[in-house]
Amino acid sequence: MLDRNFYRQLYRIRRVEEELVRLYPTDQITSPIHLSIGQEAVSVGVCEALRPSDVVFGTYRSHAYYLAKGGDLRGMIAELYGKATGVAQGKAGSMHLADPDHGVMGASAVVASTIPQAVGYALAMKMRREDRVVVVFFGDGATEEGVFYESLNFAALRSLPILFICENNSYAIHSPLSSRQASPDICRKAEAMGLLAERLETLDIYELYARTCRRVTELRAGRTAPVLIECLCYRWKEHVGPGEDFAAGYRSAGECRAWQQADVLVTVGSRLNAAVRQEIEQSVEEEIREAFAFAQCSPFPAGNELYTDLYA
Amino acid sequence: MRELTFMQATLEGLAEEMARDPAIFVLGEGIGKRGGNFNTTAGLYELYGERRLRDTPIAERGFVGLACGAAMTGSRPVVDFMFSDFLLDAFAELVNQIAKMQYMSSGRLKMPILLRGCIGIGHSAATHHSGSYYPLYGHVPGLRVVVPSTPADAKGLLKRALNSFDPVVFLEHRELLTTKGKVPDGEHQVEFGRASIVREGKDVTVVAIAITVRHSLAACEELAQEGLSVEVIDPRTVAPLDVETILASVRKTGRLLIADETLAPFGLGAEIAAQVADLGFDDLDAPIRRLNGSHVPTPYSPPLEAAVIPNSKSIAQAIRELAAE
Numbered sequence: 001m002l003d004r005n006f007y008r009q010l011y012r013i014r015r016v017e018e019e020l021v022r023l024y025p026t027d028q029i030t031s032p033i034h035l036s037i038g039q040e041a042v043s044v045g046v047c048e049a050l051r052p053s054d055v056v057f058g059t060y061r062s063h064a065y066y067l068a069k070g071g072d073l074r075g076m077i078a079e080l081y082g083k084a085t086g087v088a089q090g091k092a093g094s095m096h097l098a099d100p101d102h103g104v105m106g107a108s109a110v111v112a113s114t115i116p117q118a119v120g121y122a123l124a125m126k127m128r129r130e131d132r133v134v135v136v137f138f139g140d141g142a143t144e145e146g147v148f149y150e151s152l153n154f155a156a157l158r159s160l161p162i163l164f165i166c167e168n169n170s171y172a173i174h175s176p177l178s179s180r181q182a183s184p185d186i187c188r189k190a191e192a193m194g195l196l197a198e199r200l201e202t203l204d205i206y207e208l209y210a211r212t213c214r215r216v217t218e219l220r221a222g223r224t225a226p227v228l229i230e231c232l233c234y235r236w237k238e239h240v241g242p243g244e245d246f247a248a249g250y251r252s253a254g255e256c257r258a259w260q261q262a263d264v265l266v267t268v269g270s271r272l273n274a275a276v277r278q279e280i281e282q283s284v285e286e287e288i289r290e291a292f293a294f295a296q297c298s299p300f301p302a303g304n305e306l307y308t309d310l311y312a
Numbered sequence: 313m314r315e316l317t318f319m320q321a322t323l324e325g326l327a328e329e330m331a332r333d334p335a336i337f338v339l340g341e342g343i344g345k346r347g348g349n350f351n352t353t354a355g356l357y358e359l360y361g362e363r364r365l366r367d368t369p370i371a372e373r374g375f376v377g378l379a380c381g382a383a384m385t386g387s388r389p390v391v392d393f394m395f396s397d398f399l400l401d402a403f404a405e406l407v408n409q410i411a412k413m414q415y416m417s418s419g420r421l422k423m424p425i426l427l428r429g430c431i432g433i434g435h436s437a438a439t440h441h442s443g444s445y446y447p448l449y450g451h452v453p454g455l456r457v458v459v460p461s462t463p464a465d466a467k468g469l470l471k472r473a474l475n476s477f478d479p480v481v482f483l484e485h486r487e488l489l490t491t492k493g494k495v496p497d498g499e500h501q502v503e504f505g506r507a508s509i510v511r512e513g514k515d516v517t518v519v520a521i522a523i524t525v526r527h528s529l530a531a532c533e534e535l536a537q538e539g540l541s542v543e544v545i546d547p548r549t550v551a552p553l554d555v556e557t558i559l560a561s562v563r564k565t566g567r568l569l570i571a572d573e574t575l576a577p578f579g580l581g582a583e584i585a586a587q588v589a590d591l592g593f594d595d596l597d598a599p600i601r602r603l604n605g606s607h608v609p610t611p612y613s614p615p616l617e618a619a620v621i622p623n624s625k626s627i628a629q630a631i632r633e634l635a636a637e
Contacts, residue, residue: 057381087418088416088417088418088420089418091415091416091418092416092417092418096416096417098416098417098420098421100384100417100420100421101420105381105384105421106384106413106416106417106421108408108409110404110408110409113377113404113405113408113409114377114381115377116373116374116375116376116377116378116380116381116405117377117378117380117381117384117409118381119374119377119378119381120377120378120379120380120381120382120383120384120389121381121382121384121385122381123366123378123381123382124381124382124385124386124387125385127337127363127387128385146373147371147373147374147377150369150371150373150374150375151374151377151378153369153371153374154368154369154371154374154375154378157369308418308419309414309415309417309418309419310414310415310453310454311414311454311456311478312414312419312422312423312424312476312477312478
């Protein structure tokens with residue numbers, strides 16, 4: 001069952017983003033898009049271990065965790081098309097994608113800005129003695145922001161039920177981690193702030209899932225300090241946009257190829273028999289077709305929507 | 313009606329709302345046992361403990377972001393900054409996150425956050441403990457910006473803020489904290505966006521805010537003896553701004569002065585002048601005048617500091633000149 005769920009989620013996210021790549025040149029989607037292709041397994045491995053009532057916060061690379069947590073696909077595609085039927089009625093685009101009804105609390109185009117929000121959410125839940133947990137996804141670049149340390153300190157000080165997931169894909173746009181941090185050991189920094197921290201050296205979705213299950217159970221029971229899991233992963237596409245960027249000179253196609261040869265989607269798919277795989281793929285393709293058609297034929301927001309929801 | 317200080321009035325308002333709504337909790341530095349640098353939470357720790365009076369580490373961006381996340385759950389954080397100058401350390405969280413969250417989520421996430429702190433010049437604290445900056449906050453869509461001048465308004469507006477689902481920046485002029493005034497008994501709330509006509513008059517309209525309301529009233533006494541009748545209007549909230557009440561007054565007097573301690577460029581006076589010029593041009597008998605604090609960082613040296621801000625004398629003089637035009 002785990003294999004099927006993983007495959008369905010991974011395939012769905014990959015294919016949604018491939019459709020975005022295919023349709024982007026038509027200019028029907030004008031939102032900047034930061035694609036997760038290649039690193040979807042982090043979102044899927046973590047979110048599969050969560051309950052629907054748990055919540056996730058994230059980054060502008062928002063599509064994978066949004067879908068993995070159960071965010072509405074039709075509402076997402078319509079949002080990217082800027083339509084009135086989008087999850088934020090066209091006001092958010094890709095970089096502010098949120099679906100609170102499904103525990104996706106939001107993305108932000110400002111690096112590290114959702115980390116303190118996730119800590120605040122966890123604090124409020126703990127005050128109400130709810131047994132939910134909060135997960136916050138962020139990149140390696142966010143660990144250079146001051147507010148990252150402020151947030152870790154507060155979470156540890158109050159023993160909050162929060163799991164920090166660092167998607168370390170080695171690059172902040174084009175700058176490698178080694179050019180940005182004198183001591184690039186993110187786990188040690190988290191430990192210094194009073195968290196438990198562990199690193200996954202390979203993108204092993206089964207291992208990530210198992211570790212997340214264990215940590216989430218402990219967090220829910222209030223038996224552990226907050227936890228940080230650093231997941232080494234790799235972004236196949238350019239930082240922003242649908243294309244590739246190996247010509248930019250900051251990394252090589254060969255470096256990427258090594259990760260592509262270990263594609264988690266293929267690994268998980270190979271554990272299923274062909275008929276099961278095909279059945280999953282067909283149902284996902286149909287869902288995606290339907291979502292894009294829905295978005296395309298939805299209306300744009302009316303002009304009088306401009307001032308709605310500015311205030312409660 | 314009882315006589316309370318500004319500080320006692322806001323404390324009473326906060327205490328009443330915390331008793332009413334268990335979702336309210338306070339975040340800040342020294343707001344627990346210590347009771348707040350300006351007694352903003354005095355006595356509340358004994359009632360509600362550290363669960364609802366949360367002393368924070370010295371990390372403004374962190375705890376403002378935290379308030380944002382807590383508000384998403386339906387909690388009502390009150391962030392107490394001591395001096396609102398420290399809010400600038402969290403400006404990005406306020407402007408980019410809190411102010412925009414309701415809009416960007418098409419209303420699905422509410423932001424019932426009260427951010428409060430002292431403003432104002434006049435206690436030799438130099439530039440990092442004297443900032444006001446409400447024109448900056450007023451510039452941002454999605455925020456409510458409250459700047460009360462009396463104990464009754466302070467209490468009523470604070471309670472209104474704690475019943476609102478919008479983020480409210482609540483700015484308390486340090487030189488007003490110990491001033492006294494009558495505060496109504498029983499439940500008392502003041503709506504946002506309703507200016508107060510503090511004194512009626514027919515010759516000149518003065519729009520004043522926070523401490524300059526008091527200075528303007530003192531100026532009016534002096535001018536009354538000279539036969540000048542001055543109307544003083546206190547907008548009480550910068551956002552929303554009650555332009556209607558100002559326009560109605562200008563219709564009567566034909567003359568408008570905006571007296572404001574904060575900086576003139578791109579400021580509150582500029583905004584009011586632009587709106588009155590747009591909507592009330594035909595009612596004006598003279599150019600609109602502004603009297604502001606000097607456009608410098610607040611200096612420490614007491615004579616220099618005093619020279620920076622409008623006072624009752626400079627306001628009276630500005631009114632005289634405007635009446636003569």
